Amino acid sequence: MVFKRLLRLRLPPHRSPLRLLASLSPSQVNGTAQIPFQVFDRRVKRLQKDRAVAQDGGERSRIVDYVRDEVADRMIERFLDIKRKFSSVLDLGSGPGHFSKLLESDRTQKVTMMDLSKLTIERDPDSDFDVQVERLVVDEEKLLDVIPRDSQEAIVSCLSLHWVNDLPGILIQIKEALRPDGVFIGAIFGGDTLFELRTSLQLAEAEREGGISPHVSPMADPRDISNLMNRAGFTLLTVDVDEVKVRYPSMWELLDDLRDMGENNAIIGRRHLLHRDTLVAASAIYKELHEEDGTVPATFQVIYMIGWKPAPQQLKPLERGSGRTSLKDVL
Amino acid sequence: MQPTAAVATAAASSLSLTPLRRLAIASTTTCAKEASAYGKCIVATYADVHKDKCKAEFDKFGACLRQTVVVFALEIPPHPSPRNSPLHFSSSAPP
Numbered sequence: 281m282v283f284k285r286l287l288r289l290r291l292p293p294h295r296s297p298l299r300l301l302a303s304l305s306p307s308q309v310n311g312t313a314q315i316p317f318q319v320f321d322r323r324v325k326r327l328q329k330d331r332a333v334a335q336d337g338g339e340r341s342r343i344v345d346y347v348r349d350e351v352a353d354r355m356i357e358r359f360l361d362i363k364r365k366f367s368s369v370l371d372l373g374s375g376p377g378h379f380s381k382l383l384e385s386d387r388t389q390k391v392t393m394m395d396l397s398k399l400t401i402e403r404d405p406d407s408d409f410d411v412q413v414e415r416l417v418v419d420e421e422k423l424l425d426v427i428p429r430d431s432q433e434a435i436v437s438c439l440s441l442h443w444v445n446d447l448p449g450i451l452i453q454i455k456e457a458l459r460p461d462g463v464f465i466g467a468i469f470g471g472d473t474l475f476e477l478r479t480s481l482q483l484a485e486a487e488r489e490g491g492i493s494p495h496v497s498p499m500a501d502p503r504d505i506s507n508l509m510n511r512a513g514f515t516l517l518t519v520d521v522d523e524v525k526v527r528y529p530s531m532w533e534l535l536d537d538l539r540d541m542g543e544n545n546a547i548i549g550r551r552h553l554l555h556r557d558t559l560v561a562a563s564a565i566y567k568e569l570h571e572e573d574g575t576v577p578a579t580f581q582v583i584y585m586i587g588w589k590p591a592p593q594q595l596k597p598l599e600r601g602s603g604r605t606s607l608k609d610v611l
Numbered sequence: 612m613q614p615t616a617a618v619a620t621a622a623a624s625s626l627s628l629t630p631l632r633r634l635a636i637a638s639t640t641t642c643a644k645e646a647s648a649y650g651k652c653i654v655a656t657y658a659d660v661h662k663d664k665c666k667a668e669f670d671k672f673g674a675c676l677r678q679t680v681v682v683f684a685l686e687i688p689p690h691p692s693p694r695n696s697p698l699h700f701s702s703s704a705p706p
Binding site for chain 1: 634635647653660664665669672673676
């Protein structure tokens with residue numbers, strides 16, 4: 281009788297002494313498909329971002345702003361191409377405000393920053409911004425819980441949607457939150473990002489341990505992005521792909537910087553330990569495969585997308601057969 | 612292979628080297644030759660990598676690393692807080 285009662289006590293797996301090295305297994309896929317498949321652990325991502333900003337009072341996080349600042353620069357060019365004055369812009373997954381800091385008050389009156397991590401969004405003071413700032417600490421996946429439908433003139437997202445579990449869903453939410461003839465400008469990491477690191481780790485892990493496990497997130501393919509934007513209901517799409525290549529002395533500095541950016545692995549079912557042998561093997565392989573001039577490169581492929589919410593007054597393509605000028609006369 | 616005096620002094624002068632940093636220096640600078648031999652072995656056969664494909668080269672690499680890290684440990688006082696060392700992390704989530 282005593283034994284049966286003891287067996288009914290359920291110990292949480294990570295406290296059991298026999299399972300010290302076990303990792304939490306990935307959550308079961310819901311058979312009725314009510315929730316999208318969870319790839320990333322959002323709670324862990326928030327903790328990682330908080331921790332990255334907490335190092336040295338935010339100084340380490342500022343040192344590694346270079347990738348996001350570069351992409352924000354390229355995004356603001358696209359934003360400025362739109363000849364319109366905005367009274368308010370929503371910056372989804374803003375981080376400390378890489379994109380919002382570049383907005384100017386003659387074109388935009390107010391920016392609402394939204395990010396998962398409170399410490400990140402509050403890292404930089406209001407004095408760094410030219411426009412009025414409002415901060416919301418909200419998970420991007422819950423956009424429509426906080427922002428009413430048909431309310432935003434412009435939504436931007438600079439390099440944060442690659443941690444969202446349901447990318448098609450978030451694009452639909454963005455479209456719903458926009459006013460008719462509102463614009464969405466996004467930059468997201470593409471599939472080739474950090475391919476050097478991904479392949480080096482895979483080769484090292486296969487050779488040293490006999491298997492592979494995910495260390496670099498799965499990221500969107502440029503070809504899929506235009507499909508996703510169409511499915512979400514955006515019109516007048518523009519999708520283009522760009523690359524930022526950064527050189528590091530070795531793989532170790534790249535890993536340090538990724539951690540300081542808050543971009544550590546947050547895939548559900550990831551291995552929590554990276555064996556020393558695998559790490560040094562990966563560093564040797566990375567160097568051998570990719571070294572140039574004593575440094576190793578890391579590629580960040582960025583996909584920029586611009587989409588508009590349909591509105592009656594937008595220009596639409598003409599009906600087939602309504603053309604009046606023949607190309608033969610012109611050429 | 613003995614680590615060069617330059618690397619040892621450079622390492623010794625920075626007392627806040629974590630074990631991971633020491634491993635990084637050892638694997639990229641001190642044992643660069645063995646690392647390169649291992650890397651070349653993998654690159655030559657990367658389409659068909661399986662467990663212990665390049666075991667011989669890695670064993671030499673590992674021996675050099677162990678020797679280097681021991682020398683570092685003898686010359687530098689051990690870093691006092693193992694919790695700061697990423698080598699000892701067991702879970703990304705806090706307890």
